[in-house]
Amino acid sequence: MxxxxxxxxxxxxxxxxxxxxxxxxxxxxxxxxERDIPAPRRLVSWIMTRPADLPEPERTHLEDLVSSCSQLTALVGHVRDFAALPTQRRGDELHAWMSIVDDTDLSSLHGFVRGLRKDLPAVVAGLTLPYGNGPIEGANTKVKLLKRQMYGRASFALLRRRILLN
Incomplete structure (x- = not known):
C-alpha cells in the first residue's frame, strides 16, 4: 500500500x-x-567487486543469484572479463570481447560497446599503454583548490606565486 x-x-x-x-x-x-534480492545498487557493487574481496555472505548470495538467472550469469562473466582488460593491460583483446558481447542478448552491454566503438583507438590505447592522466589531473585539482582558497582575496600575481611555491 x-x-x-x-x-x-x-x-x-x-x-x-x-x-x-x-x-x-x-x-x-x-x-x-534479510531480503532474497538485494537492491540494484548493492547487486552492482557485488558484481563490480572481485569475488575474493567480497565477504563470504555476499559472495554466496551473489553466486546463488547468478546461478539462478542465465542472463545474469552472462552479464557477470562479461563484466569480469572486461575488468581484466585494463588491470592486465590487455587492450588488444578488446575487439574479441566486443564481438562476444555483440553475440549475446544483453542490450545494456550493447549500448556500452557502441560507446566504446565511437572512440575505439583511444580506448585501446588507454587499456594498453602504461601512461595515464593521473598526475595532470592531480595538478589541476591542486590549482583549483588554491584558486578557491584565494577567491576574492588577492590578485592574480599572488595566486601565481602560491601555485609556484606549492
Missing part, C-alpha cells in the same frame, strides 16, 4: 502526525532484515 494512501486512511481515523513520522515508523527495522 502506498504511504500516501495509508496516511490518508489513518488521518481519517484521527492520526495527527506527519508523513515523515509515518515513513520513519514504517522503515523501522527494515535495514536489518
Amino acid at each position: 502506498p504511504t500516501t494512501r495509508l496516511l490518508a486512511e489513518i488521518r481519517e481515523q484521527g492520526y495527527p502526525g506527519s508523513a515523515n513520522l509515518l515513513v520513519r515508523y514504517l522503515d523501522q527495522g527494515r535495514a536489518d532484515t
